[in-house]
Amino acid sequence: MSNKDAIVKRRQGILFVVSAPSGAGKTSLCQELVSQVPDLRYSVSYTTRKPRPAEIADRHYHFVEEAAFRDMIKEGAFLEWAEVYGHLYGTPRAPLKEWIAQGIDVLLDIDTQGALQIRRHEPDAVSIYILPPSLEVLRQRLEDRKGDAPDEIARRLKKARDEVKNYRDYAYVIINEDFKSAVRQLEAIVLAERSRTALLDLSAVEQALMVNERETQEDR
Numbered sequence: 088m089s090n091k092d093a094i095v096k097r098r099q100g101i102l103f104v105v106s107a108p109s110g111a112g113k114t115s116l117c118q119e120l121v122s123q124v125p126d127l128r129y130s131v132s133y134t135t136r137k138p139r140p141a142e143i144a145d146r147h148y149h150f151v152e153e154a155a156f157r158d159m160i161k162e163g164a165f166l167e168w169a170e171v172y173g174h175l176y177g178t179p180r181a182p183l184k185e186w187i188a189q190g191i192d193v194l195l196d197i198d199t200q201g202a203l204q205i206r207r208h209e210p211d212a213v214s215i216y217i218l219p220p221s222l223e224v225l226r227q228r229l230e231d232r233k234g235d236a237p238d239e240i241a242r243r244l245k246k247a248r249d250e251v252k253n254y255r256d257y258a259y260v261i262i263n264e265d266f267k268s269a270v271r272q273l274e275a276i277v278l279a280e281r282s283r284t285a286l287l288d289l290s291a292v293e294q295a296l297m298v299n300e301r302e303t304q305e306d307r
């Protein structure tokens with residue numbers, strides 16, 4: 088831990104909400120971001136969707152049956168939940184609240200309905216929308232993913248056409264044309280938000296600066 092980390096205390100963690108039309112590259116971007124930026128946790132959602140071949144249970148999602156998901160809704164276990172492409176998806180409340188209270192930042196990869204719920208309840212959340220450079224690129228990426236059936240791809244493409252205009256409701260927009268520069272942009276947003284004065288407890292810094300001031304005066 089550097090000296091700067093020791094004296095600049097964070098009041099509480101920041102909630103980053105990232106949305107995008109399906110196939111815009113959001114999940115890969117979010118995973119890369121979490122691996123690059125220290126103290127940023129990825130919130131693993133619950134879903135009733137079946138796993139894709141490359142997906143790992145409890146890492147990409149907690150895969151559950153619909154009855155279990157509905158029980159969790161009743162228990163108030165989700166901070167938000169939504170039906171997307173005929174499946175249920177939800178953000179578990181408990182781990183997220185714990186991390187935020189500990190001053191750890193959390194990244195949510197959720198759809199626009201979920202993001203709306205979060206913005207209503209968590210006004211300090213930072214929202215980011217990722218756009219593909221074109222619908223053609225989006226189609227190509229959905230086909231290359233090889234995890235979804237053709238009718239599922241068609242359904243996602245149709246929804247993407249309506250979805251893109253949602254970018255207006257988000258604080259930041261990134262066009263994912265080049266993966267590396269999109270990751271750099273995401274990192275820049277996280278680092279800038281972390282420097283917001285209102286989020287920092289700078290009393291230790293102030294004290295250190297005052298001590299220096301006294302020493303300077305004594306030196307004179």
Ligand code: 5GP
Nearest residue numbers: 132133168169171176177178196197198201
């Ligand atoms: P996919 O099935 O492609 O993994 O995800 C489909 C959509 O559901 C994506 O837009 C993804 O961001 C969204 N999603 C994933 N987890 C959650 C969640 O916990 N809540 C909501 N509202 N959307 C989610």
